[in-house]
Amino acid sequence: MYKILVIDDEENIRSVLSGILEDEGYEVETASDGLEGLEKARSGDFSLVFLDVRLPGMGGLEVLEEIKKTKKDLGVIIISGHGSIDMAVKSLKIGAFDFLEKPLSLEKVVTLVRNALAIEDLRKENRELKEAVSGGDKMIGSCPGMEKVRKVILQVASSDASVMILGENGTGKELAAREIHNSSPRKKGPFIEINCASIPDSLLESELFGHEKGAFTGAVSGRKGKFELADGGTLFLDEIADMSLSAQAKVLRAVQEMRFERVGSEKTVSVNVRIVAATNKDIIREVKEGRFREDLFFRLNVIPVYLPPLRERENDINELVNYFFKKFDIQSRNKVRKFSESAMEIIRKHRWSGNIRELKNYIQRISVMTEEEVISGETAAYYLEDIGRDFDSSGRKPEFNEEFSNISFSKAKELFEKKFLIKKLEENSYNISKTAQDIGMYPGNLHNKIKKLGINLK
Numbered sequence: 001m002y003k004i005l006v007i008d009d010e011e012n013i014r015s016v017l018s019g020i021l022e023d024e025g026y027e028v029e030t031a032s033d034g035l036e037g038l039e040k041a042r043s044g045d046f047s048l049v050f051l052d053v054r055l056p057g058m059g060g061l062e063v064l065e066e067i068k069k070t071k072k073d074l075g076v077i078i079i080s081g082h083g084s085i086d087m088a089v090k091s092l093k094i095g096a097f098d099f100l101e102k103p104l105s106l107e108k109v110v111t112l113v114r115n116a117l118a119i120e121d122l123r124k125e126n127r128e129l130k131e132a133v134s135g136g137d138k139m140i141g142s143c144p145g146m147e148k149v150r151k152v153i154l155q156v157a158s159s160d161a162s163v164m165i166l167g168e169n170g171t172g173k174e175l176a177a178r179e180i181h182n183s184s185p186r187k188k189g190p191f192i193e194i195n196c197a198s199i200p201d202s203l204l205e206s207e208l209f210g211h212e213k214g215a216f217t218g219a220v221s222g223r224k225g226k227f228e229l230a231d232g233g234t235l236f237l238d239e240i241a242d243m244s245l246s247a248q249a250k251v252l253r254a255v256q257e258m259r260f261e262r263v264g265s266e267k268t269v270s271v272n273v274r275i276v277a278a279t280n281k282d283i284i285r286e287v288k289e290g291r292f293r294e295d296l297f298f299r300l301n302v303i304p305v306y307l308p309p310l311r312e313r314e315n316d317i318n319e320l321v322n323y324f325f326k327k328f329d330i331q332s333r334n335k336v337r338k339f340s341e342s343a344m345e346i347i348r349k350h351r352w353s354g355n356i357r358e359l360k361n362y363i364q365r366i367s368v369m370t371e372e373e374v375i376s377g378e379t380a381a382y383y384l385e386d387i388g389r390d391f392d393s394s395g396r397k398p399e400f401n402e403e404f405s406n407i408s409f410s411k412a413k414e415l416f417e418k419k420f421l422i423k424k425l426e427e428n429s430y431n432i433s434k435t436a437q438d439i440g441m442y443p444g445n446l447h448n449k450i451k452k453l454g455i456n457l458k
């Protein structure tokens with residue numbers, strides 16, 4: 001039911017308008033001066049506002065301006081008298097939907113309200129579609145583990161304390177990092193990300209701290225590093241456990257003092273940055289075994305956040321499936337379909353790994369590949385088998401023919417790449433730089449491949 005607010009100092013107009021609108025089935029509230037009206041408009045969930053231009057105290061145009069500051073999309077219809085047409089015209093420039101002249105005609109009021117509400121609905125739908133299509137995911141899930149994550153994020157958001165996000169591959173670490181930034185007072189500032197695993201050690205320092213022109217071969221101009229770019233915002237140090245010990249020492253100083261020098265410069269740069277770090281490694285073990293500095297660990301681990309793997313979040317699967325399906329269907333089809341109960345059941349029962357990306361890719365495949373209005377159990381099972389085939393890590397070695405039968409060239413290539421990389425990663429104890437060197441690939445490219453193929457780093 002739509003709620004409409006009427007702001008007018010004349011008792012007569014308030015009651016006539018309320019009468020007309022209530023007869024039409026709308027819920028109406030009234031306010032008799034600008035301030036009261038503004039307060040109601042700001043706090044209530046109105047779909048439309050009638051606003052008199054001539055109000056005692058705070059005038060109508062001023063109220064309109066204030067409304068538009070916080071509720072840009074709220075439709076406002078101006079009521080004007082004979083003497084105030086020029087003000088009504090001005091109001092359109094400020095963003096009023098339209099204006100009505102006194103004495104009010106019942107018919108005009110009714111049509112105008114219908115039009116305004118129809119447009120408001122369209123706008124809302126548009127906004128939702130835009131949100132669904134653009135930008136990252138919302139953090140979905142209400143299992144106890146996720147509730148805890150949410151709670152911690154809300155608690156830490158307002159402080160500047162460093163946060164360490166832990167969790168397996170694809171459990172939403174980056175999403176959580178962005179959520180921390182967006183819930184913090186720094187949200188208007190930059191969110192800068194650096195993937196410590198994908199940058200060779202020799203370049204990491206300049207990536208982090210920047211360099212002066214001529215600092216090394218190829219440095220043709222000076223450049224800001226990530227710490228400087230993140231000034232006033234949040235720096236997300238992703239895959240922190242993959243940083244070399246010497247890089248860790250430099251990061252420690254920068255994190256502790258919020259000061260550093262660009263490569264090739266003596267001048268100290270000071271910044272104000274909130275640090276959020278993440279890793280999918282067992283960081284405590286990395287510390288124990290001497291691969292990660294204990295002092296840096298303590299400095300970064302002020303507030304730990306642990307993201308539970310998908311296999312421990314069975315009760316979130318429904319919600320995740322619906323969310324991803326809606327998103328992909330809107331993106332590629334401009335409509336929203338559903339999963340049947342039997343399909344849901346099959347998906348819930350599947351033994352998911354920890355990786356949410358795997359579930360997301362699976363849903364995307366179904367959204368793109370099937371035309372069913374309601375996704376059947378068979379379809380759900382069919383595409384799950386696909387995952388089983390690609391992601392089999394049971395050590396079973398199917399015959400070439402069996403393994404590669406009925407799949408496309410690109411699938412076969414993907415399958416091979418995945419097996420090859422897993423083998424090479426194992427041989428190199430999952431050290432990305434070493435593996436990359438071993439197989440003649442840039443660490444950054446290797447890293448992207450690992451992500452794309454959904455390989456779990458142990």
Ligand SMILES: Nc1ncnc2c1ncn2[C@@H]1O[C@H](COP(=O)(O)OP(=O)(O)OP(=O)(O)O)[C@@H](O)[C@H]1O
Nearest residue numbers: 137138139140168169170171172173174175356357
């Ligand atoms: N709770 C969630 N709700 C909705 N989408 C999620 C959730 N968690 C993760 N995702 C989505 O799953 C994908 C993987 O998440 P993300 O990149 O944040 O994980 P990660 O832990 O940083 O992964 P990696 O270890 O590969 O770096 C992203 O597309 C993300 O938007």
Ligand SMILES: [Mg+2]
Nearest residue numbers: 170173174238
């Ligand atoms: Mg990540």
